[in-house]
Amino acid sequence: MFSLITHKKEVAKSIKLTVGQDKLIFTLATSGICSSSLLYEDLRHKGNVCHWAKYIWNDFILTRIAFFIWKVVLNGISMDINIQQRGISLASKCPYCFYPNIESLEHLLFQGEVGSNIWVYFSKALNLTTC
Numbered sequence: 640m641f642s643l644i645t646h647k648k649e650v651a652k653s654i655k656l657t658v659g660q661d662k663l664i665f666t667l668a669t670s671g672i673c674s675s676s677l678l679y680e681d682l683r684h685k686g687n688v689c690h691w692a693k694y695i696w697n698d699f700i701l702t703r704i705a706f707f708i709w710k711v712v713l714n715g716i717s718m719d720i721n722i723q724q725r726g727i728s729l730a731s732k733c734p735y736c737f738y739p740n741i742e743s744l745e746h747l748l749f750q751g752e753v754g755s756n757i758w759v760y761f762s763k764a765l766n767l768t769t770c
């Protein structure tokens with residue numbers, strides 16, 4: 640019967656001892672020298688690679704703006720419609736519009752008065768025309 644203790648004993652017997660001074664060898668590097676970056680790479684959870692993340696997380700976009708975009712893309716903005724989709728009964732009303740509507744991402748960014756005014760402002764500032 641194979642057990643973990645038996646396996647450990649076999650591993651211990653297979654180790655060849657040599658005469659001389661002991662030396663630590665870092666097995667994650669070919670050089671044997673330990674580095675914190677290699678340890679971090681070995682220990683961290685490696686999820687799926689997000690190819691478009693480099694367009695958000697870069698030196699040209701402020702970190703707080705990048706976080707906002709990231710949350711928008713992942714539907715992480717706290718809005719009434721997200722709360723309703725989780726089964727919580729809630730009367731939704733956008734607090735920023737004169738004629739309020741359900742608070743959703745589309746309303747906040749595109750359809751609502753604030754969002755559409757921002758798009759109009761930047762369209763004029765950048766001399767863009769709408770379709």
Ligand SMILES: [Zn+2]
Binds near residue numbers: 736751
């Ligand atoms: Zn609104």
